[in-house]
Amino acid sequence: MALKFYNTLSGKKEVFVPLTDKFAGIYSCGPTVYGFAHIGNLRAYLFADVLRRYLEFKGYTVRQAMNITDLDDKTIRASKEQGISLREYTDKYIRFFFEDIDLLRIKRADVYPRVTDHINEMADMVKLLLEKGYAYRKDGSVYFKVSEFPDYGKLAKIDISRIKPGATVEADEYEKEDVRDFALWKEKKEGEPFWVTEIGEGRPGWHIECSAMSIKYLGATIDIHTGGIDNIFPHHQNEIAQSEAATGQKFVRCWMHCQHLLVDNKKMSKSMGNIITLRDVINRGYTPETLRYLFVFSHYRSRLNFTWESIGHASNTLNRLNQFVERLKDYNSKSKSNEEITMLTSRHAQRFETEMDNDLNTPGALASIFDMVGEVNAAIEKEDLSAENAKAVYELMLKFNAVLGILTLKEKGVLSGNIEALIEEREKARERKNFKHADEIRKRLEDMGIVLEDTKEGVKWRKK
């Protein structure tokens, strides 16, 4: 079976055909760094991670870019409230973002472009859109002229003639010629950061950020663009309009969107006071892998209702999987090879791939794994498999885990995955001469009972 993904643009599952053979360029909408990521945000990043890992499992080389939005109304307001610079304010939340994704074992993207480092690229793109007649100036701001882009509304499947002010568009922008038009560039405002560019003094609008940075790092056309379902309209719709108007080429071949996460069947919001972060999960005694397991247990296009009861169940089930893997590792027997187990192993290797090829059907893949676990456990009880059989199943579990990332593999008696990731993060911080962050990580590892030693061969760690 061929690898298929559901493309939001066509509304169908399509065979994945990248622009370049065995290479996939992925752009993922990243965090706006004005607070801790909540578990709904993390679900979208984790989905992109599983996508990336599975493409790598299938032999693709992946190049992934994820924006860091450190400039928008929220970050400006929050930094002003705290009386610190925008950079200082957002630096802090960028650090927390990386800590979260490392703990969740989300593989690092190849590049994390930061908006404030790419203002010129954005201004250049706005300039091009002005020259091509897709944009117009109103006072010091620049707007995209939606009426010039006939395909507008295709991704979101909306009829734009029916958009009324106030509902989905920013109603306070009366300067626009048409309520559907959106800001590409915002005029300099008193008390807000601004940049001096060829198109004037001001700052970019939110949507242009992703277009400019994705074109810079992945080219005019990208294979896959990911995000949460909230991003479809207007954000992704606007990205398509700006990018395709500017380059004259198709922007994204496959749009993939992750569904909402609800908490006790309600949308998370500050006003409801029901925002849950990874820290809350850890403070309740659950590992990051348990949250990962809970996420992959439901399909990315299904709504996920998070409850503390559900993560409790997830924890129990995951413990059983971890115990199974430990059992395989310790299995030692003089028993003869069991042909049925050999066949079972190859059948489940195949089934995992069939499920994952089907639009990343992680619940199906897990069901297959549990079937296998049941049968192998029964054989272990009867000692009806050879040590080689057990080793083959163990290796297959590791292969699955390279995609799902849910197992807590005990090495040297501790949870090595998180620690290695944190050490790597600390090394990178030191290279960037960010010693404050490096020290924070060391402190954090200490809290986890890990002591670091800088040796000639690099950093070594041991349990306290």
Ligand SMILES: [Zn+2]
């Ligand atoms: Zn975006």
